Amino acid sequence: MENPALFTTSWDDGHPLDARVAELLSRHGFQGTFHLPLSNREGFPVMPAAEMRRLGEGFEIGSHTLDHCPLKTVGVAEARRQIVEGKNQLEQVLGYRVSGFCYPRGQCTGKIRRMVVDAGFDYARTIANFHRTLLADPFRMPTTIQFFPKEYTPAHSVLGKALRVLVRKSIRRGEWGRRKELFSVFQGNGGDFMSRLQAMLDYVCLHGGVFHLCGHSREVQEFDGWRQLDSFLRYAAERIPAERRLSNREVLRYRAANGG
Secondary structure (H helix, E strand, O other): OOOOEEEEEEEEOOOOOHHHHHHHHHHOOOOOEEEEOOOOOOOOOOOOHHHHHHHHOOOEEEEOOOOOOOHHHOOHHHHHHHHHHHHHHHHHHHOOOOOEEEOHHHOOOHHHHHHHHHOOOOEEEOOOOOOOOOOOOHHHEOOOEEOOHHHHOOOOOOOOOHHHHHHHHHHHOOOHHHHHHHHHHHHHOOOOHHHHHHHHHHHHHHHOEEEEEEEOHHHHHHOOOHHHHHHHHHHHHOOOOHHHEEOHHHHHHHHHHOOO
C-alpha cells in the first residue's frame, strides 16, 4: 500500500486522569502524545511534576503553554512568554527537550505560529478535525476527531447548528476538499458516536492516511467514556499494525522518511 494507515492520539491539558488514558493506550499497544501546561488558569488540576516525568517515560510529551493560555487573548509579549517559558519549564521538569506544541483552544495566527517556530519547536498541533492527510506545514498539524460524543450530537456542534459554520469556514479557507471525505463518512453513518468513529477508522484503513484521535481525559471522565475508549482502542488494535501506532512526532518523521 502506497499510503498505509497510521494511527496516533493526543491528549491535552495535563489533567491527572491522563495517567488513566496512558494505561489504556499501553494496554492496547498504542503510542500517543500528551500536551502539558505547567498549571491551568481555568482552575482544572494539572498532574504534579513527578507524574509528568512518569508519563514521559512511556509517551511523547508536548507543550501546551505555561498555564493553558489562549494565545489570541493576550498581547504579544505575554503570548511569547507563555510559549517560551512553557517549553523551558516543562523541559526542566522532564530533563529532556520537548519538540511538540499544541495551541490552546486551537488559537493559531501567523504571528503565533512564528513565535512557536522561534521558540524551537519542531511541530505544532491544531484542533482542525476530519482530516486524514497531513498538511505541508508541520506547525498546523490537524486531527481526525475529538473523543467527546457531546460535541457531535445535534444539540451541540458538528451535527447541529455549527455544521453550517464548519462547512463555510472550511470552504473559505480552502480546507473543505481535505475534510469533506471523513465528514461525509461520519455524517452518513446513522449510528451512535462509536459506530461513526469506527466507520471513519475503517475508511482510513481502506484509503490510507492518518487517523488522529484527540481528547481530554477529564472529558472522558465527564461522560463516563472509559469503557467506550477501551472498546475503540481494542477495535483499532485489530486493524492497525503495531509498527503504525505512533506518537505525533513519529507520524511526522514517518512522513518525512517516506516522502509524504
